[in-house]
Amino acid sequence: MFAYPDGRQALFGVDFTIGRGERVALLGPNGAGKTTLVLHLNGILGAVAGGTGSGKIQIGGTDLHREHLPEIRRKVGLVFQDPDDQLFMPTVRDDVAFGPANLGLKGAELDARVQEALVQVGMQDHADVAPHHLSYGQRRRVAVATVLAMRPEVLVLDEPSSNLDPASRRELADILSGLDVTLLMITHDLPYALQLCERSLLMDGGRIVADGKTRDLLADPTLMAAHRLELPYGFNPLSVPGPEQ
Amino acid sequence: MSGSAGDGLLVPTGSLVHRLPAQVKIVALLLFVLAVVSTPAAVFWAFGLYAVLLLGCVVLAKLPPATVLRRLAVETPFIVFALLLPFVATGPQVDVLGVSLSSAGVLGAWNVLAKGTLGVVAAIILSASTGPRDLLAGLERLRLPSTLIAILSFMVRYLSVVADDLHRMRIARESRGYAGGRAGHLKAVAGGVGALFVRSFERGERVHLAMQSRGYTGRMPLLSIGGADRGQWLTGLTVSLAAIAVAVAARVVGL
Numbered sequence: 001m002f003a004y005p006d007g008r009q010a011l012f013g014v015d016f017t018i019g020r021g022e023r024v025a026l027l028g029p030n031g032a033g034k035t036t037l038v039l040h041l042n043g044i045l046g047a048v049a050g051g052t053g054s055g056k057i058q059i060g061g062t063d064l065h066r067e068h069l070p071e072i073r074r075k076v077g078l079v080f081q082d083p084d085d086q087l088f089m090p091t092v093r094d095d096v097a098f099g100p101a102n103l104g105l106k107g108a109e110l111d112a113r114v115q116e117a118l119v120q121v122g123m124q125d126h127a128d129v130a131p132h133h134l135s136y137g138q139r140r141r142v143a144v145a146t147v148l149a150m151r152p153e154v155l156v157l158d159e160p161s162s163n164l165d166p167a168s169r170r171e172l173a174d175i176l177s178g179l180d181v182t183l184l185m186i187t188h189d190l191p192y193a194l195q196l197c198e199r200s201l202l203m204d205g206g207r208i209v210a211d212g213k214t215r216d217l218l219a220d221p222t223l224m225a226a227h228r229l230e231l232p233y234g235f236n237p238l239s240v241p242g243p244e245q
Numbered sequence: 246m247s248g249s250a251g252d253g254l255l256v257p258t259g260s261l262v263h264r265l266p267a268q269v270k271i272v273a274l275l276l277f278v279l280a281v282v283s284t285p286a287a288v289f290w291a292f293g294l295y296a297v298l299l300l301g302c303v304v305l306a307k308l309p310p311a312t313v314l315r316r317l318a319v320e321t322p323f324i325v326f327a328l329l330l331p332f333v334a335t336g337p338q339v340d341v342l343g344v345s346l347s348s349a350g351v352l353g354a355w356n357v358l359a360k361g362t363l364g365v366v367a368a369i370i371l372s373a374s375t376g377p378r379d380l381l382a383g384l385e386r387l388r389l390p391s392t393l394i395a396i397l398s399f400m401v402r403y404l405s406v407v408a409d410d411l412h413r414m415r416i417a418r419e420s421r422g423y424a425g426g427r428a429g430h431l432k433a434v435a436g437g438v439g440a441l442f443v444r445s446f447e448r449g450e451r452v453h454l455a456m457q458s459r460g461y462t463g464r465m466p467l468l469s470i471g472g473a474d475r476g477q478w479l480t481g482l483t484v485s486l487a488a489i490a491v492a493v494a495a496r497v498v499g500l
Binding site: 080102 | 377378381398399401402403405406448451452454455456457458459460461462466467468
C-alpha cells in the first residue's frame with residue numbers, strides 16, 4: 001500500500017514474486033501505478049524513504065530496510081524513462097562511473113567497471129562525449145550502462161522502447177536479451193514485451209490484475225479491453241516467435 | 246582530453262596550450278588578470294606588452310583570429326560604459342576634435358577598455374583551449390568546494406536541455422498563431438520562464454531520484470584529473486610570470 005504526500009493513493013496491495021533470471025514485463029494503462037511500484041523496489045518511495053506505505057519487499061533474500069538501502073540500490077538497477085534525467089554528469093564516462101564510485105570503487109578498478117558496462121551496450125567509443133551530443137537511442141543505451149556498471153541482480157526499466165526509432169529499439173532489445181540479469185520492464189510496447197519477456201504482470205488501479213505468460217495475456221481480448229490495453233494494428237501474439245528460452 | 250565538435254566554447258586544435266592541465270591554465274589566467282588590473286592606467290607601454298603576450302598565446306594555441314574577435318563581443322556593454330565616461334566624468338577638461346572631455350574620464354575609459362579587453366581575450370583563450378569538463382576538473386583540483394563544482398557541472402549538463410525546452414515552448418506558442426507584438430511577446434516569455442522554472446524544478450527532482458537510486462549519499466564522486474608536473478606548471482605560468490614582471494616594472498617606472 002502506498003499513498004503520495006498529497007493523499008492520492010497509488011498502490012493498493014501489490015503482491016508478486018519474480019524468480020532469479022526471469023524476464024517480466026509490467027503492463028498497464030497510464031496511471032496504473034507501474035512507475036510508483038518500481039520506485040519502491042529500491043527504496044526511493046515508500047516507508048524506507050520516509051514516506052507512507054506499508055508492506056514488505058525482499059530482494060535476493062535481503063529485506064528492504066533503511067540499513068540495507070545501499071545494498072538494495074546496488075542490487076536493483078533502475079533505468080528511468082527520460083535519459084536526460086538519468087545522465088547528469090559532464091561526460092558519458094563520468095556518468096557511468098557515478099554508481100560504482102558511490103559503491104566505493106576507484107582507480108583502475110573503476111575504469112575497468114566503466115569500460116565493461118560501456119562494452120555491454122556497445123558505447124565504448126563514446127566514453128568522453130557529453131551526453132547532450134548523443135542521439136536519443138545512444139543516450140538510452142548509456143542510461144542502461146550507468147546501471148549495469150553497478151552489476152545489479154535486477155534490472156528495472158521504465159518504458160525502454162519509448163521515443164526510439166525502430167533500429168534503436170531493436171538494438172536495445174538485442175542488448176537486453178543478451179544480459180544475464182533478472183529483468184523487470186514497464187512498457188506500453190506490447191510486441192516488445194512479447195519479444196523479451198516470457199511472463200507479464202498486468203497492473204491497473206494500483207493492483208496487479210493478471211500475472212501469467214505474456215502470450216496468454218496478450219491473446220485474451222476481454223482482459224486486454226478491460227484494462228485499456230490494445231495490440232498494434234495487425235499484430236497477432238499467437239503468430240510470432242516470442243522470447244528465446 | 247574530452248572534446249567532440251561543439252563541446253562548449255572549445256576550439257579543438259590539439260596545441261600545446263590545449264594539452265596543458267586545466268588547473269595550470271586557470272591559475273595562469275588568474276595571475277595574468279591580477280597583473281593587468283594592478284598596472285597603473287597611464288603606463289601605456291605595459292598594456293602593449295600584455296597585448297603582445299596574449300597575441301603570442303593565441304598564435305601558440307592555433308586559435309582562428311576571427312573566432313577570438315567574434316567572442317570579444319561579450320565585452321560590448323563595458324565598451325559602451327567606457328565610452329560614456331569621458332562625457333560624464335568631472336574635473337579638468339581637454340578638447341578632442343572640438344569636443345570638451347574630462348581628462349580623468351578619458352583615462353578612466355582607457356583603463357576600462359584596455360584592462361577589460363585584455364581580461365576578456367585571456368578568458369577566451371582559456372575557454373577555447375579547455376573543454377567544460379576539464380575546466381570543472383581543474384577547479385576541483387584547485388580545491389573549489391565540491392558543492393560549487395556540482396552546481397556548475399549540472400549547469401553545464403542541463404543548459405542545453407533547458408534551452409531546448411524553451412525553444413520548444415516558443416515553437417508551440419508560435420505554431421498556434423501567437424503574435425502579441427512586442428509587449429505581448431515579453432509577457433509570453435515571462436510566463437514561459439515561470440513554466441520553464443517549474444519544468445526544471447520537476448526535472449531536478451527526477452534527477453535526484455535517479456542519483457539516489459544509484460547510491461548517491463550526498464557526496465559527488467570526484468571528476469579526477471591527473472596532477473600537473475613542475476614542467477607543466479612552468480610552461481603554463483610563463484606568460485603570467487612575464488605579465489607580473491611587466492606589472493612590477495610599470496609600477497616602478499610609472500611612479
